[in-house]
Amino acid sequence: MLKHTTLPMPPPLLQLRLLSKAYPGVRALAEISLDLLPGEVHALVGENGAGKSTLGRIVCGLTHSDSGQMLLRGQPYSPASRPDARRLGVGMVMQELNLIPTLTVAENVFLSRMPRRLGFIDYATINSQTRQILHMLGLVDIEPDRMIASLGVGQQQMVEIADVLSRKCDVLILDEPTAALTGRETDLLFKQIRRLKSEGVAIVYISHRMEEIKRIADRITVLRDGKWIATHQAAGISIDEVIRLMVGRELGEASSRKRTPGPVALRVENLRRGNVVRDVSFQVHRGEILGFAGLMGSGRTETMRLIFAADRRDAGHVYLHGSSTPARIRSPRDAVRAGIALLTEDRKQQGLLLPMPIRANITLPKMSAVAPVAGWISGGKERTAAHRYARVLSVRARSTEQSVVELSGGNQQKVIVARWLYRDCDILIFDEPTRGIDVGAKFEIYHLLSDLAEQGKAIVVVSSDLQELMAISDRIAVMSAGRLAAIFPRGQWTQDSIMAAALSGYRAAAV
Amino acid sequence: MTVQEAKVLDYETPPPRRVNYTAFVVEYLGLVLALVGLIVIFGLRSRSFFSPATFRTIANQIPATVIVAVGMTYVLIIAGIDLSVGSVLALSGAVLGVLMKEYHLSLFVAMAAALGTGLLCGLVNGIVSVRWRLPSFIVTLGMLEIARGLAHMVTESRTQYIGSAVGVIAATSLAGLSLPFIIAILTALLGQLVLSCTVFGRYMVAIGTNEEAVRLSGVDPRPVKIAVFAIVGVLCAVAAIIDTSRLESAAPNAGAGLELQVIAATVIGGTSLMGGRGSVIRSLFGVMIIAVLGAGLATLGARDETKRVVTGCVIVAAVILDYYRHRLGRSSR
Ligand SMILES: Nc1ncnc2c1ncn2[C@@H]1O[C@H](COP(=O)(O)OP(=O)(O)OP(=O)(O)O)[C@@H](O)[C@H]1O
Ligand SMILES: [Mg+2]
Numbered sequence: 114m115l116k117h118t119t120l121p122m123p124p125p126l127l128q129l130r131l132l133s134k135a136y137p138g139v140r141a142l143a144e145i146s147l148d149l150l151p152g153e154v155h156a157l158v159g160e161n162g163a164g165k166s167t168l169g170r171i172v173c174g175l176t177h178s179d180s181g182q183m184l185l186r187g188q189p190y191s192p193a194s195r196p197d198a199r200r201l202g203v204g205m206v207m208q209e210l211n212l213i214p215t216l217t218v219a220e221n222v223f224l225s226r227m228p229r230r231l232g233f234i235d236y237a238t239i240n241s242q243t244r245q246i247l248h249m250l251g252l253v254d255i256e257p258d259r260m261i262a263s264l265g266v267g268q269q270q271m272v273e274i275a276d277v278l279s280r281k282c283d284v285l286i287l288d289e290p291t292a293a294l295t296g297r298e299t300d301l302l303f304k305q306i307r308r309l310k311s312e313g314v315a316i317v318y319i320s321h322r323m324e325e326i327k328r329i330a331d332r333i334t335v336l337r338d339g340k341w342i343a344t345h346q347a348a349g350i351s352i353d354e355v356i357r358l359m360v361g362r363e364l365g366e367a368s369s370r371k372r373t374p375g376p377v378a379l380r381v382e383n384l385r386r387g388n389v390v391r392d393v394s395f396q397v398h399r400g401e402i403l404g405f406a407g408l409m410g411s412g413r414t415e416t417m418r419l420i421f422a423a424d425r426r427d428a429g430h431v432y433l434h435g436s437s438t439p440a441r442i443r444s445p446r447d448a449v450r451a452g453i454a455l456l457t458e459d460r461k462q463q464g465l466l467l468p469m470p471i472r473a474n475i476t477l478p479k480m481s482a483v484a485p486v487a488g489w490i491s492g493g494k495e496r497t498a499a500h501r502y503a504r505v506l507s508v509r510a511r512s513t514e515q516s517v518v519e520l521s522g523g524n525q526q527k528v529i530v531a532r533w534l535y536r537d538c539d540i541l542i543f544d545e546p547t548r549g550i551d552v553g554a555k556f557e558i559y560h561l562l563s564d565l566a567e568q569g570k571a572i573v574v575v576s577s578d579l580q581e582l583m584a585i586s587d588r589i590a591v592m593s594a595g596r597l598a599a600i601f602p603r604g605q606w607t608q609d610s611i612m613a614a615a616l617s618g619y620r621a622a623a624v
Numbered sequence: 625m626t627v628q629e630a631k632v633l634d635y636e637t638p639p640p641r642r643v644n645y646t647a648f649v650v651e652y653l654g655l656v657l658a659l660v661g662l663i664v665i666f667g668l669r670s671r672s673f674f675s676p677a678t679f680r681t682i683a684n685q686i687p688a689t690v691i692v693a694v695g696m697t698y699v700l701i702i703a704g705i706d707l708s709v710g711s712v713l714a715l716s717g718a719v720l721g722v723l724m725k726e727y728h729l730s731l732f733v734a735m736a737a738a739l740g741t742g743l744l745c746g747l748v749n750g751i752v753s754v755r756w757r758l759p760s761f762i763v764t765l766g767m768l769e770i771a772r773g774l775a776h777m778v779t780e781s782r783t784q785y786i787g788s789a790v791g792v793i794a795a796t797s798l799a800g801l802s803l804p805f806i807i808a809i810l811t812a813l814l815g816q817l818v819l820s821c822t823v824f825g826r827y828m829v830a831i832g833t834n835e836e837a838v839r840l841s842g843v844d845p846r847p848v849k850i851a852v853f854a855i856v857g858v859l860c861a862v863a864a865i866i867d868t869s870r871l872e873s874a875a876p877n878a879g880a881g882l883e884l885q886v887i888a889a890t891v892i893g894g895t896s897l898m899g900g901r902g903s904v905i906r907s908l909f910g911v912m913i914i915a916v917l918g919a920g921l922a923t924l925g926a927r928d929e930t931k932r933v934v935t936g937c938v939i940v941a942a943v944i945l946d947y948y949r950h951r952l953g954r955s956s957r
Contacts, residue, residue, distance in 0.1 A: 423840055449842025463840050466833045468900060477830060478841040480823040488823040532841065 124187070126151045126315040127172070127203075127284050132181035134167055134339075136519065138511045141167040143339045144181070149284065151313040154306060156320065156330035156347070159359055160551040161523030162509040164339040165319045166208050169286040172317070173205035174198035185284070196225065202283035206290050208319075208522045208549065209461055210269050212261045219243035219257035222276045246279040247272070251301040254410065266458045266545070267293040267409040267577060271302075278305055285309065286317040289522065291325060292548045293458065295409050295577040296612070303329055321523070321551050322578070323352045335359055360553045372563075372587060374398035377435050378571035379453070379540050381420060384429035389415045391595040393429070397540070397571040402562060404586030405575040407615050412595040413575045414458055417542050421448045421455040433540075449478060454538035456529055458545040458575070464529045467518040471510055472499035474517050474528050478536040502531040505561070507554065522549040530558065534565075541565065542573045547581065559585050579608060593618030654949055655893065655909040658942075662913065666920030673923045681919045684870060686911060687808035688713070688863035689886060693893075693907045694815035695856030696886045701819070702849055703832045703899025704753070704760035706856050710882035711771035712745045714875070717864035718775040721784030721874030731789060739861045745771055746857020750850035760853070768883070775876045783875040786868070793869035804866040811859070816904040828852065832899030888935070889914050892942040894949065913938070 125148035134142040142164045149155055157165050170176045172183065174192030183190045185201060192198035195205075212221045219239045228235045236258075243257035252271055261269060270293050277285065287306075291299045306316060306329060320326055326333060326347070333350065335342040335358040342358050380396040390412045397403045405413045419426045422442045430439035433451060442448045448455070457463040466474050476483050476495055483495040499513045506527040510520055517525055526549050533541065543562075547555045562585055566572055576582050582589055583606065590600045591614035599614040666673040692709050699706045720738040723729045729737075745767060753763040788795075796803040819825040827848045830838045838845050860879075868874045893910035895902030917938060921931045 421840075444844060445840050446842050446844045455840065457840055462834075462836065464837050466830050466837055466900075469829065469833055473826065473830070477826075477838070477843065480826060480843075484823045489821055490823060490826065536842070 123151055125149055126186060127190070128184040129168075129172070130182045130184070132168070132171060132178045132183070134164075134171065134176070134178050140339050142171075142178070145336070145339075145341050147334060147341070147344070149315040149317065151283075151315050152310050153331040154310060154316045154318050154329050156318045156326045156333045157336065158320070158323075158326065158333060158355060159336035159342075161527070161549075161554060162521040163336040163359075163551075165336060166288055166521060167339075168336075169205055169207075169288050169317065169319065172198070172284070173203055173286055175205075199280065199282070202281070203286075204277045204280055204282035204284070205286040206274050206277050206288060208288040208292075210266065210273065210459070212269055212273060214262035214462065215260065217258045217260055218247070218255060218264075218272055221261055221272065222246065222257075222279070246275045249278070250275045250305060251298075265293075265410055265414055266548075267295065267298065270294060271298055271409070274302060278309075282314065284315050284317075286319070288319045289321065289549055290318075291320060291322060293545060293577055295407075296579060298409055299325065321549065321555070323355065323552060324580070326355070327352055337361060356552055359551070372400050372566055374401040374587065375569060378433070379420070379573075380432040380435075381416075382430045382432065384416060384419050384431075385427045386415060386419055386424065387427065389595050390419060390426075393592070393595075393597045395590055395597060395600065397573055399539075399569045399571050400566050401587045402566050402572045402574060402585055404582035404589040405573065405592060406579060406582055406589055406611050407592035407598075408619075409577070411592040411615065411618070413592050414544055416592070417455055417544055417573070417575060420542065421445055421453060423455065423457075449536065449538065452539040454478075454533045454536055454541045456533050456541075456543045456546055458548065460525055460529050460548070464532075465517050465525060468516055470514045471503055471508065471517055471520075471528055472496060472513040475499040475502050475513075475532050475535050478532060498535060502535045503528070505534060506531045507557065523551055523554065526550050527554065534561075538570075540571045540573075542575075544575045545577065546574060547576070547578070555581070579611060583608070591615050650949060651903075651906070652909075654945060655906060655913070659909060659913055659916065662916050662920060666916070666923065670920070670923040673920055675923075678919050678923055681922070682912075682915045683802070683805065685915050685918075687802075687804035688867045689882070689889065689911045689915070690808040690908055691811050691859050691863045691866070692856075692882065693886045693889050693911050694811050694904050695852075695859040696883075696890050697815070697893070697895050697902045697904050697907045698819070698828060698852045699760070699856055700887075700890055700895045700897060701828050701832045701899060701902040702852055703835070704849070704852070705887070705897070706749065706760065706764045706853065707883045708745065708749060708764040708767035708771055709856065709860050709886060710879035711768045711775065712742055712857055712860040713864045713867070713879035713882060714775040714877065715745065715771040715778070715864075716742045716861035717868045717874040717878050718778040718784070718876055720790070720865060720868050721786055722778050724786050724789060725784050731792070734790075735865055738865055739858055742857040742859070742861025742864070743854055744857070745860070746854040747850065749857065750853030753853070754846045754849050772876075775878075779874065779876045781876055783873050785873045787872055790869050791872045793866065795869075804870065807862070807866065811862070812904055812908045819902075819904055824848065824851070829900055832901070834900075885914065886911075888939045891946075892939060894942075894946045910942075 127149040129145060129147040131144045131146055132142055133144050145168060157168065159165055171178045174195045174197050190201065192201065192203065222243050223239045228238050240257040247255055250271055252275065255268060270290065274290055290302060309316060318330060330347040332344060333347050333355060334344045335355065337359060375398055377396050378399045382394050384390055384393040393416050407413050418424045420431055422444050431442055433440045440451055442451055472495060476499055483498055484490045496513060503513050508527045508531065509524050517528055530546055547558055550558065562572055574582065574585065588600055588602050589606055589611060591598045591611055593615050596618050598617045601610065672678065696706060696709065716738040719741045720734045723734040723737055724731065749760065749764050749767050752758065753760045793803055798806060827843060831845045831848060835845050867878060889910035890907045892913055893903065893906035895907060914935065917935060918931060921934060
């Protein structure tokens with residue numbers, strides 16, 4: 114095993130010494146020591162709940178470690194708060210989105226440092242500066258005065274990244290920054306990371322996307338159950354080895370068994386909403402997984418929300434199970450009753466009941482099943498049901514009574530997936546189902562989706578991860594600028610053809 | 625508490641039913657101590673505190689306030705607020721009084737009309753705020769004025785003296801407890817059961833926690849919210865019947881300022897104004913604390929303005945304490 118101390122290197126910028134942190138009933142970090150060198154990208158990997166975010170939160174001043182110490186540029190460092198850490202040059206992009214939905218992009222970016230003129234916010238300045246910051250990350254299509262709530266999760270993530278990048282810092286922690294980003298935005302982000310690297314910034318990069326880590330990381334540290342497992346030079350270790358260190362066992366292959374799709378379960382015709390979704394038509398069969406690819410903001414999430422009637426559509430119809438009359442779906446309630454499930458991409462705002470127990474989060478969409486008599490909840494039935502589905506997803510928690518807010522990001526995501534499996538709909542629309550989920554659990558979810566398809570469910574998966582779509586889909590639909598640009602059956606797609614289709618709509622618009 | 629490695633749930637054994645005593649103690653100990661403490665302090669400081677008169681004052685005040693507080697707890701849990709409770713109480717009482725006195729209707733018919741009045745006011749509150757997505761603060765502020773105005777119109781601004789025909793309710797007692805008292809306790813118990821054991825209760829907490837998430841999981845939050853406001857309206861009418869019966873009269877300005885008193889009691893009980901958190905039983909304690917405080921200060925000869933200052937301080941102190949209780953409760957789970 115290569116140990117970093119044996120190599121000639123510049124003095125570390127940040128040193129972590131025997132950091133430990135316990136939460137009630139769980140040891141999130143156990144005596145972690147790490148050195149962070151200037152100009153390096155240090156990848157931090159590990160399963161969901163391994164303690165990566167906790168480490169990041171301690172370094173950027175959001176929580177304190179129970180014991181251990183940190184040295185920044187050789188000086189003892191213990192930030193009292195996030196602004197305190199920021200002043201000392203330590204910044205972090207959080208795993209969960211933390212923008213205020215009702216404020217504009219510019220207001221969010223300048224929230225803690227509003228330039229004022231005679232006591233009034235100087236909007237001209239913040240808007241133009243925000244535009245500059247956004248352009249740096251290639252975000253030309255986001256106006257600084259747009260409301261955050263109108264942005265997709267991927268775009269919000271980019272705004273947060275742009276915000277942190279615009280502040281001068283020496284140590285930068287990126288906690289799963291690309292979980293909701295497509296290839297194009299990831300490339301833009303990596304360009305900025307390389308620039309920062311050349312300026313001597315030390316970067317901690319947390320991700321579950323192994324190919325990214327291979328591309329960007331100089332060193333890789335593996336955590337498991339809050340413990341330090343190994344630190345390696347990225348060049349000297351293969352992805353498979355990293356995964357083995359992470360999970361402590363070998364992983365299977367993503368199986369893409371050949372399925373024979375059944376009759377049409379869902380047919381969508383000329384769905385339209387403003388210029389976000391323009392005349393989208395497609396169909397999904399029972400026993401089929403239809404993937405949805407496209408760039409950020411191409412209208413995939415909005416299309417799904419229209420099918421589910423989460424938003425009002427301007428035009429278009431949804432037909433179910435081969436019926437020739439359009440289904441009357443006017444609200445999410447109608448949709449669920451008609452057997453459609455929508456797992457939303459934004460788990461924090463649109464999915465989870467954060468302070469409530471895992472149990473209540475899972476059983477929410479079908480309380481009647483656990484309250485057989487006149488609306489009285491049967492405690493035993495509910496616990497058993499919640500437990501069963503938490504187990505299918507291997508949610509890592511003390512018990513199903515634990516508050517969801519205390520779970521790691523990936524485990525929160527598993528709770529949402531468990532909720533919809535429990536609801537047992539025929540048509541499953543999953544928007545970014547594996548956002549923030551670790552490699553091992555991802556494979557389990559792929560297997561699960563494949564099993565569900567074999568049971569005759571119709572499944573739609575929206576994902577920013579093209580590899581994932583290519584691994585699990587029977588067909589891939591590609592959206593571009595609000596239109597459905599192409600649908601490829603399995604075997605007829607290549608990464609290039611999908612990317613070309615994803616860009617086609619924007620090219621046409623530019624001409 | 626043992627510190628162990630984070631691990632996947634123990635999926636082999638079925639989930640146990642575990643009563644968390646620590647959480648239970650944290651939940652109620654503070655309130656019980658506060659109540660007992662107040663009683664002891666007033667008992668030591670004032671000779672007349674442990675007198676039938678004090679007891680009567682408290683016992684008279686509690687039933688109506690508790691019943692309204694049950695409803696207020698519900699509204700606060702769904703992240704709403706109802707400012708119209710005092711006025712709706714007055715209007716329901718006025719309807720009861722006028723029907724019995726002017727139209728000589730029987731107690732039962734008049735009671736049904738009073739309950740209908742409360743229900744109607746609650747439904748209007750609920751439907752208007754849900755249909756037009758208005759903050760319930762504004763809608764119920766409107767209702768506060770409307771119902772009060774109507775109460776004056778119905779009674780022509782005169783107190784309706786009904787007499788013993790309506791007094792029977794307050795005069796009835798079972799096993800040494802007055803009927804109003806029994807109704808109040810039953811309402812609180814039932815209210816707590818509905819909150820913690822039924823689907824409706826779960827929906828209320830979920831809506832107060834994240835309404836959008838509830839909507840997107842296929843549960844329509846609107847009927848639940850309307851039902852909550854309707855329940856508050858009915859409970860106000862029940863409180864009105866009890867108060868009217870006790871006083872044997874209905875006054876158009878009954879229940880003035882009741883909304884603040886009830887909100888204070890629920891907040892002392894630890895219900896969050898942000899929604900998603902609250903307990904009926906704890907609100908019951910809140911009502912008792914406020915009642916004991918008021919009666920105790922009166923026996924000490926405190927003037928009205930002093931009472932208000934002290935009550936105000938207690939409310940703020942209770943919320944601060946609740947902040948710490950909440951943190952303690954979280955770390956002991
Ligand atoms: N506020 C909290 N209260 C209780 N436990 C917590 C809290 N925050 C984190 N934990 C626990 O600490 C452990 C580590 O969590 P952490 O968020 O650091 O994981 P992670 O490695 O970032 O996982 P993921 O890949 O899912 O984001 C988990 O077991 C989690 O349940
Ligand atoms: Mg994390």
